[in-house]
Amino acid sequence: MKKIALVLTLLALSSSGAFAHALWIETASTGKKGQAQEVKIFFGEYEENEPDSAAKWFSNLKDFSLVLTAPNGATKILTTVADVHCFKASFTPDQDGTYTLSVVHEVKAIYEHAKIEYYAFTHVAVGNAPKINLTYPANALFTIRPSAAVVKAGASVPHQVLYNKVPFATQKLTVVDTERKKQEPVTDANGKFDFKPAQKGNYFLEAFKEEATPGELDGKKYDKVWHVVTYFVQAQ
DSSP: OHHHHHHHHHHHHTBTBTTSSEEEEEOOSEEOTTSOEEEEEEEEETTTTEEOOGGGOOTTGGGOOEEEEOTTSOEEEEOOEEOSSSEEEEEOOOSSEEEEEEEEEEOSSOBTTEEEEEEEEEEEEESSOOSOOOOOOTTOOEEEEESOSSOOTTOOEEEEEEETTEEOTTOBOEEEOTTSOEEOOBOOTTSEEEEOOSSSEEEEEEEEEEEOOOEEETTEEESEEEEEEEEEEEEO
């Protein structure tokens, strides 16, 4: 039964492209000092509103680390607990500024001769946070970087996508709005695109990169690497 479940999960990965499934973080985009804030980590198909059961996450996905970076640059790994369709964590902000929540995870299972790398990010603005803290983990090869700590409905906010420290130029992205409708903006020569949420609510941003680099992981050979990065934000 475990083998059947794994096969079904991997088939789902390719049902509508290489990365129908993704890993993402959800939390309120604003917080308050001294008040605990809940964080959820999902794996599944965001556009279809179909997160996988946490008990059935494939390979070593459950071994991810959720890293919290405080406005002063201090980092800590948050403890996560499995729920029905996600893993949960919480933290209590103790300073004003922008907190970064991040997951960088290498999947141990090789699929279609590819190694899979997941990157997931979101930010939480606390108090007076006009400028965003763009401190990302050192192993975050693929990032989506907003230019503002708080995104307002109807306002255009430039975002930049970087891959291996260079702009992810002229590449198609995925943006899923509050009604689960998908748009596919294209980055400019600097890896930037204008994100303009039409209304308040949750938005999901995603980018994908295939790297033709062969290697070996736990004795299993692969001839390419699939990188997928997600960013979650609540328009205010």
